[in-house]
Structure formats: structure tokens, C-alpha cells
Amino acid sequence: MRNSLRFKVALAFSAVTILLLIAQALGVKTLAEAQEERLIDALIQEDIGNLLQSYRSDPALLPPFDRHMNGYVSGGARQPVVLPAAVKDLPLGTHEILVGGQEIHVAVAPFGNARLYRVYDFGAYEQRFKQVINALMAGTGVFALLTIWLAYALSGLLVRQVGGLARQVKALRLGDAASVNPGRYDEAEVAELASAFNAYHQRMSSMVEREKSFTGNVSHELRTPLTIVKTGCELLDQDDSIRGKSRVRLQQIERAADTMREVIEALLMLAREASAEHQEPVNMADMARTALAPFADSLAAKDVEAMVDIDPGQHVTANRPALAIVLSNLVDNAVRHTAQGHIRFSYEDGRLALEDTGAGISPQALPHVFERLYQAGPEEARASGCGIGLAIVKRICDQYGWAIELDSELGRGTRASLRFAPTPASDAS
Template sequence: MVSLLLSLGLSFTENSLGDHLMDETLYAEIDDYISRRSRNQNSLPPATASIHGYLLTQGQSNENIPPELLSLKGGIHQLTLNDTPYRVAVVDKNGERYFMLFNENRQNHREKTFTIYLVSGVLIMILISVCVGWWLAGRVVAPIEELARRVFRASPGEDTETIAQGFSSDEIGQLAQVFSSYLKRMRAFTDRERNFTSDVSHELRTPLAIVQGVVELMEEDNQLERKQQERIAKIGRVNSEMVNLTTALLLMSREYTDEAVVQACDVCEVVSVAVETNRYLLSEKTSVNLVCRAHPNIGAERTLLNIVVANLIRNAFTHTPSGTVSITVEDNGLIVSDTGTGIRGEEIDKIFQRHFTGTGSTGSGIGLSLVKRICDRYGWRTIIDSTEGQGTSVQLIFSSIPAKNPALTLP
């Protein structure tokens, strides 16, 4: 912008000076011719390649004077004769009129040449300025880009001191120290959370295994009454759910390790087991229709897949006091639909929120939030369509391209 303004100023100044010099030259030639005529009345006006003069006197023929000049008044004028531009000075003195013409071709050529040089110089200056500015910006931005690369590549498992290493003590260095301190705090927090989850899962699995063993022994006792057997079976089901939940928590705590726990899971088999496991939730007026149109095998931890499928089926069984629950397994997902109580329109967007319980729900609001976390972990999608009083349809779509180390991906 500065170079452009400077070039415009120089161009205007050059044009103004050129016009001023031509005017001074014209008046100087007129004065010189008047002076010569005062000494010699027969002196002829100048006639050179650049300057050409004419004199108009009383009683003298004006046939040699171009007619375009006769209508001009005193002063400076612009005129074109025979396609040649002229700058004309007209002076009246002693009853005589003097015309002095300056051929502007050479002056215009000089101005164009000057303009070309000026524009070229401006473009070169702009190019040099851009290059220098780009270089200076690179020098200024380089530390920020390096810091951004280090922060992007940083993980809680590496040494946090490497982020701030090599930076000076200026503002960028201070910012690097802040990032390093923040990453160190985040690493400590994730370590505490992971250790807590792992420790709790391990500590719970031991008593749960003992309970499961006692339940299996009691189920083999044929002397128990029917109600006692039902109660023991209920304890066994709840204990199995707890085992699956603690296993899932233990898997979640491994998200920062290098161990990839991925298995090939038969979705139809997982769905069939979930249906049989949760069949006790069905009322006598509710029927189940299971259709396996395909037998997809997906790469996932079986326990996590079982939690997702079991939660969807359990909710359908629980909220269908009468009617039909239809489960369809397709090539890239499954659909669980029921003719139960349905979900209110304002609650559909909240059902995956942690601790949210809908109308008529007796749960704690953790099941579907855990389903959401597992689905996000593997790149699966859930689509819910529900009408209150008519039923609900939940579609679980598996990712067509499994994520790299999906069991280790943060939800």
C-alpha cells in the first residue's frame, strides 16, 4: 500500500513538472520571439521539431495559421493537429497574437517510459516486501508451529518436559511451560482414574466369582423349592450382569496401553444369548420375534458388544407390557423394535445422557450412557424412532471400516 501511494505521488509529480516545464518553455519562446521582432520586424517564429510558432497581426493574411488556433483565447491549451498532440500558449501583445506550440509526442513517450520504470520498481519492491515479510513471518511463527506440533503429538504416557524443551524464556516459552504443566496434570489425573477403575474392577471380580460359584452350587440342589430356585436364578443373572459390567470397566481402563483386545464376534449369537438371558423380563402378553437375515462378524470386545445389545433388548422387554418385540439382524447392524409404551418426544435427545431416567423408568440412567460410550468407541451409530404409546425402534449400525485399535480409542 505504501509503495502504491508513493508511486502514485511520483507519477502525479512527474506529470505536473512536465506540464510546468512545457509552459515555461512556451512562454520563454514567445518572449524570445517578441524580443527578436522588436529588433527585426521580419524575424520568423521558431519552427523546430518540438516548438512551432505562429503570428497573427492586423492586415496580415492568416492562411498559414491552422484554423484551430484562431478560435483560441489567451492562455494554455491542449490541441491535436494532424493526429499530433500539442500544448499551445496564446499571448496577445501590442495588438498582435502569438501562438506557440509544443509537440508533446516526445514528452508523452518520456512519461510512458517513466511510468513503466515506476510500475516495474513498485512491483519489484512489492515482491521484495512480500518475500521479506514471508521470511520474517516464518521466523516469528516457527516457534508457534513447533509448539503446536509438540502439543498435537503429545500423549499422557510420554515425558512432559519435552514439550517446553528448547524454547527461550519469551512468551512462546512461557506458553510451552503452561502446556507442559497442563499435560502433566492431565497425565496424573488419567493415571488416577485408570488405576481406580482397574483396582475397583479387580477387587469386585473376586467376590463376584465367589457369588457365582455359590449360585451354581445352589442351582444343582434339587431339594430347593420353585420360589427359591427363581430367587437363586435372579441372583445369578444379576451377578452375571455385574461381572460383565466390571469387565467392561476394566477394558475401559486399558485405553492408554498398547494391548488391543479385539475379537471376531458373531452378532446373531450375541443377540440370541441376550434374548435368552433377559427373557425373564417378558410378560405373558409379550412375544419375541428374532430374525437373522445375515450373520455379520465384527471386530470388537465381546463383553462390550454384549452390553450394548443386552441394554437395547432389556429396555425393549421392560417397556413392552404387551405386544411384540422384533429383533432383526442385518448385514451391518441390527434393529430392535417394540410395540410398548414408547418415549416422549422431549426425552429422545436425553436418553443417552448419564443418569437420565425417562418417565416410567426404574433404572439408574447408566445403561444407555454406557451404550453411547461404547458406540462412540467403535464408531457405531444408534438411530432411535419412537412414538409415545405406540412403541420404539432402535437401529444399531456397525462401522463399515473398523477403527484402528478400537478398544483403545477414547469415547
């Protein structure tokens, strides 16, 4: 799943800003709490100093002596607080303790042979301080949400020219003379990217034009001799003196010329990326028999049986010449690697399968069989091929959206299965 550049920029800005806001809020909170404690300590020290001085100058102001606390307890809190017995063991200084779930401060100071316990209640002050801190944290959350919106808006300004360039590139069609105008962009990086794309687009357009010219020339040069062969076969077919094996050979030549013409058409369509065009219902049983026909002599010489177990009325929607190339290469591969047994076509659950009882393919070689110029199997079988048949099969299947799979086991044979792309008219009988 790809995210847009704008989303990534906004996410980065938002994350960095929110982290800074959180760090700032936590820092302010920590600093404020520390300052609060310092302020309370300063107030207590000033108050306890004044209190001791007043008690020394006028002992009548002293509170009653508390024998349990072994000292004087001065209640600076609004409500009287009963100190726990453990307070008398506290060292001199200021302490925070909990009494009845309430946080209070107790200042312990020496007074003659006894101690003076001064109680302070800053609860109201601390409550207001907490409210201020909570308001600060809530404000940080609001600013974080605002940051997300601002970051998304700002990222739109930053990547707007990249988005404009992407829309212009998308609008271009390969082979068009039009190009992107770098002068429309005031950002140096985007203008440089536009210039680089223009150079690449021009090279690709030139390449496409050369390919179109080449395929047009190839089409003309190949169709001309095939037309001559086809015409000659039709004329010879009218000659009654040609009989027996000679007429069979003539028919084979005519079928080979038709097959070659279909192969040329399919290869030219692949070169021109015309994948979705020229599709029609084709009879699977007829296609299988046509693919096996050129190999009849080779199969007979090896005593290998060719079987077509397909319903005669089974049709699929496909490009006939392209399918003929695929089946021809699969059959050729099966014939070269099968010395005995059978080669069998079948069709079930929307999948065309070709099984053989040949030598099989090793598990190490199986992932590479569709690679161009890769050859697997015995040395004699490799010598009769050039390693591009299955590569062409894979290219055609990818072009038309067909799924091709090979399952094989050494010594037991290979199964090639072909599932066609779903179409409204596919698998119509």
C-alpha cells in the first residue's frame, strides 16, 4: 500500500511538531512543579523564622505543649490537624505527609529543649496549580490537533508542484510529441525532474516509433512469402494428379503456413501491447488437436500416445493465435522430454491441462523454467531447443492475464495447467 507524498510530509511535520509540543508541555510541567516546591519552601522558611522570633519575644504566644509529640504544635492550617505519632521521629526541616488522605506540609524546628511543629495546608493553592497544569496539557492536545490540520495544509503547498507534474505525466501518452514544460515550475528540483522526464519521454517515443517501423517491416516481409506459399498450396490442391502421401504433405504445408501466419500475428500483437483485442470463442478440443498435429510423426516414432480428453463443445474466450503459440510450445516441450507413455490434454474447472509421462523437471530447475534461455532436462533434450519457448509462453500468459503453472516430478512427468482470465463469455459451451 502506497501513501501519497503529501501524506508522508504531513505525517512527518505532525509527528515532529507533536513530539516537540509534548516535550515542551512536560518540561513546563516539571519546571512549574519544581518552582512550586521552591516557592512553598521559601514561604515556609520565612514563616517559621518569623514565628520562632515572635515566640521567643513573647512566650505567651506559644501553643500548648503536646507530650505525645514532645513539642509544640502550631496549626497554620485552616482546620485543626492531628499529627500522627511518627512525625516526632522526623528530622528537622520541612516535610510533606499525608493525613487523612490530605497532603500537608510540616516544618520541624528546634525550640529550646523541645521542638516546634508548624502545620501548613497549601491544598487550595496546589489544586489551582493542578488546574493550570491540566489546562496546559489540554491546550497542548488542542495544539496537536491543530498541528495535524496545519501540517496537511502546508504539505499540500509543498508538494503541489510535484502533484502537478504527476498529473501532466499521467496525461501524456507514449509516442505523443507533447512534453512537460519545465518553465511552469519555480522549484528547482521539480523543474529538473521535468527536464529529466522529457529526455526520457523523447527516448521512449523514438524507441516506440522504431519498434512500430520494425514490426511493420517484419510483418510485410514475412507475410509476402507466406502468401506465396499459401497461394501455391491452393493451386496445387486443384491438381488431381497429386494424390496419396503427396497430397497429405501438401496439406501439412498449407496448415504450417496458416499456423505461421497466426504466429506472426500473435507475436506482432505482443510487440504492440495489444493484449485485450482480437479475442473470440475458441474450441478447446480443436485447439488441442491442432497443437498436436505437427508432432504426429515425432510421437509415432517414439510410440507416445497423444490424447485429447476435452468435451468437443467446450469453448473459452481467448486470442486464437496467442493460444496456439502457447499450446504449440507446451506440446513441443512435452514431446522433447517424453520418450514413452502418453501426452494428454484435459479441461476441468476452467483449467486446461497438458500432462506427459516424460523425464520430469528437478525441484531446483522448476522455478527457472520460464526464464529466457534457461534449459532443463537431459542433454539430448536441451540440444533440440533454444530455451525461449517457455519464456514466450510466460510472456503471452502475462500479456493476456492467463495463469500458467508447472508441476513436475523427476521420472514421473510434468503437468502444465493454464487458467484463462475470467470474461463474461468465457467457458461458454
